[in-house]
Amino acid sequence: MEELLSCIKLILLAFMALLFVLKVVVLLWWRPKKIEVHFSKQGIRGPPYHFFIGNFKELMGMMLKASSQPMPLSHNILPRVLSFYHHWKKIYGATFLVWFGSTVRLTVSDPDLIREIFTSKSEFYEKNEAHPLVKQLEGDGLLSLKGEKWAHHRKIITPTFHMENLKLLIPVMAKCVVDMLDKWSAMSENGEVEIDVSEWFQTLTEDVITRTAFGSSYEDGKAVFRLQAQQMLLAADVFQKAFIPGYRFFPTKRNMNSWKLDKEIKKLLVKLINQRRENCCLTVEKGPKDLLGLMIQASNSCPSSNSNITVYDIVEECKSFFFAGKQTTSNLLTWTTILLAMHPHWQVQAREEVLRVCGARDIPTKDDVVKLKTLNMIVNESLRLYPPTIATIRRAKTDVELGDYKIPRGTELLIPILAVHHDQGLWGNDVNEFNPGRFSEGVAHAANHPVSFIPFGLGVRTCIGQNLAILQAKLALSIILHRFTFRLAPAYQHAPTVLMLLYPQHGAPIIFQTRTSLRDQGL
Numbered sequence: 001m002e003e004l005l006s007c008i009k010l011i012l013l014a015f016m017a018l019l020f021v022l023k024v025v026v027l028l029w030w031r032p033k034k035i036e037v038h039f040s041k042q043g044i045r046g047p048p049y050h051f052f053i054g055n056f057k058e059l060m061g062m063m064l065k066a067s068s069q070p071m072p073l074s075h076n077i078l079p080r081v082l083s084f085y086h087h088w089k090k091i092y093g094a095t096f097l098v099w100f101g102s103t104v105r106l107t108v109s110d111p112d113l114i115r116e117i118f119t120s121k122s123e124f125y126e127k128n129e130a131h132p133l134v135k136q137l138e139g140d141g142l143l144s145l146k147g148e149k150w151a152h153h154r155k156i157i158t159p160t161f162h163m164e165n166l167k168l169l170i171p172v173m174a175k176c177v178v179d180m181l182d183k184w185s186a187m188s189e190n191g192e193v194e195i196d197v198s199e200w201f202q203t204l205t206e207d208v209i210t211r212t213a214f215g216s217s218y219e220d221g222k223a224v225f226r227l228q229a230q231q232m233l234l235a236a237d238v239f240q241k242a243f244i245p246g247y248r249f250f251p252t253k254r255n256m257n258s259w260k261l262d263k264e265i266k267k268l269l270v271k272l273i274n275q276r277r278e279n280c281c282l283t284v285e286k287g288p289k290d291l292l293g294l295m296i297q298a299s300n301s302c303p304s305s306n307s308n309i310t311v312y313d314i315v316e317e318c319k320s321f322f323f324a325g326k327q328t329t330s331n332l333l334t335w336t337t338i339l340l341a342m343h344p345h346w347q348v349q350a351r352e353e354v355l356r357v358c359g360a361r362d363i364p365t366k367d368d369v370v371k372l373k374t375l376n377m378i379v380n381e382s383l384r385l386y387p388p389t390i391a392t393i394r395r396a397k398t399d400v401e402l403g404d405y406k407i408p409r410g411t412e413l414l415i416p417i418l419a420v421h422h423d424q425g426l427w428g429n430d431v432n433e434f435n436p437g438r439f440s441e442g443v444a445h446a447a448n449h450p451v452s453f454i455p456f457g458l459g460v461r462t463c464i465g466q467n468l469a470i471l472q473a474k475l476a477l478s479i480i481l482h483r484f485t486f487r488l489a490p491a492y493q494h495a496p497t498v499l500m501l502l503y504p505q506h507g508a509p510i511i512f513q514t515r516t517s518l519r520d521q522g523l
C-alpha cells in the first residue's frame with residue numbers, strides 16, 4: 001500500500017513538473033513566436049526573439065557601447081541615447097517589434113498613431129506595469145494608478161497645479177534661486193566661477209517640489225524627500241545591473257536598507273499628516289494649496305465613502321511627486337543652461353528680453369514671467385532636443401486596431417518621444433539644430449504635424465506638473481540671465497545618456513561670470 005502511495009506521489013510530482021515545463025515553454029517560447037508570426041503577416045518585423053532574454057543582450061550591448069563613446073558638440077543625440085531604436089529602425093522601419101525579455105514592445109513614432117493611442121482611442125490602452133524597482137520608487141500614486149482611483153486622485157490634486165495657485169509660489173521659488181546664486185557669487189574669484197549645474201539644480205528643484213507637496217510642513221517634508229533620495233540611489237544602483245526576477249524580496253544588504261528607509265518614510269509622513277490634521281482644526285490655512293493639504297482635506301471630507309483617501313494613499317502620492325517632479329525639472333534646467341552656453345547668440349537675446357521685461361527688477365513678477373516669449377521658445381526647443389522623459393509605454397487592454405494594424409491584447413507600445421522630436425520628416429532639415437525660432441508661432445505650428453512635440457505626454461494622462469516645471473525653469477533662467485553671462489567650461493564633455501531620464505553623463509560644468517564684474521571691467 002505504502003509503495004503504491006509513494007508511486008502515486010511520484011507520478012503526481014512528475015506530472016506537475018511536466019506541467020511547469022510546458023507552461024514555461026508556452027510562455028517563453030511558443031507565445032513569443034506566435035506573436036512574431038502575427039505581426040510579420042502585417043509586415044511588422046524586428047530583431048528575432050531569444051528564449052527568456054528576448055533582445056536584452058543586443059539592446060544592452062548597443063546602449064553600453066554608445067554611452068562609452070565620446071560624441072561631438074552636436075544635437076544629433078538619437079544614435080547615442082536610443083541606439084537600439086536608431087539601429088533597428090534602419091533595418092526594420094520605424095514600426096518594429098523589440099523584446100524586453102519575453103515582453104513584446106511595438107515601437108510607434110507616427111504622430112497619427114500616437115494621437116490614436118493617447119486621445120481618440122485612449123480607452124483601449126492603459127499604463128504598463130513599471131519595472132519593479134521603478135515601481136518601488138515611483139510609488140502607487142498618480143504616475144501608476146489606473147481607473148477610478150486615478151481619476152479621483154487626479155481631481156483632488158489638480159488645484160495644486162492651477163496657474164493661479166502656482167503663481168503664489170513665485171516668491172518662495174525666487175528666494176530659492178537667489179539663495180543659490182548668492183552662493184555662486186560668494187564662490188567666485190574676479191567675478192568668475194565654475195559650477196556643475198546638474199548638481200545645484202537638483203537641490204533647487206527639490207526645494208520647490210517640497211514646497212509644492214508639503215506647503216507649510218516644508219521642513220519635515222524635506223526630511224521625507226531626503227530619505228526618498230537615498231532610496232533612489234539604491235534602486236538606480238540595481239537598475240544598472242542585470243534584472244533577476246524576485247530579487248527585491250531577497251534579504252540582501254541593499255534590500256534591507258531600502259526596507260528600513262521605507263519604514264522611516266512612512267513613520268515620518270504619518271507624523272506629519274497627524275500634525276497637519278491637528279493644525280487645520282485649530283487655524284485656517286493660508287498660502288498656496290499644497291498636495292498634502294488637499295489630500296488631507298479630501299480624507300476628512302468623506303470619511304465613510306469608498307473613495308476615501310488613506311494615509312497609504314498620501315504616502316504613495318508623495319513618492320510619486322518626488323519621483324516625477326524633481327529630476328525631470330532639474331534636467332530641463334540643466335540642458336537649457338548647456339544650450340544657452342553653447343549658443344551665446346540666443347543667450348544674448350534671452351537676456352535682452354529679461355532686461356526689457358523686468359526693467360530694474362532682478363526678480364520677475366508673475367506678469368513678467370508670462371511676457372518672456374523668447375525664453376519660452378528656448379525652453380520649448382530644449383524640451384524638443386533634450387526631452388527629460390525620452391519614451392513612454394502603453395499596453396493594449398483588449399485586441400485593438402491601431403491605424404491598419406491589428407494589435408493583440410497585452411501588447412506594449414513604446415512611444416520614443418526623443419525619436420519623434422528628432423524626426424526630420426516632421427521638423428525639417430534643421431531638425432538637429434538649436435533653433436528656438438521654430439516655436440515663434442506657438443507649439444502647434446512648430447512642425448509639420450501638431451503631435452510632433454510631446455515632452456509632457458498627451459491626452460488625459462498628460463503631465464500634471466508641466467505648468468510648475470515651465471514656470472520654475474523660466475523663473476530660474478531669467479534670474480540667472482539677469483546676474484550672469486555663462487559659457488561651457490573646458491572640462492565639459494557632451495555626453496547625453498539615459499538612466500531612467502536623459503542626463504549629461506559627465507555632469508554639466510559651466511563658467512559663470514557676474515555681469516557686475518563685466519561692467520566694472522568696462523565690458
Ligand code: HEM
Pocket residue numbers: 142143144154209212320321324325326328329332387388389392393454455456457458460461462463464465466468469
Ligand atoms: C520638465 C519637467 C517634466 C517632464 C519632461 C515631465 C514629463 C512627463 C511625462 C512625459 C508624463 C506622461 C507619462 C506618460 O504618459 O506615460 C508625465 C506625467 C506625470 N508627471 Fe511629469 N514631467 C515633468 C515635471 C513634472 C513635475 C514638476 C511634476 C510634479 C510636481 C510631475 C508630475 C507628474 C505626474 C504625477 C504624472 C502622472 C500624471 C497622470 O498620469 O495623471 N511632472 N510627466
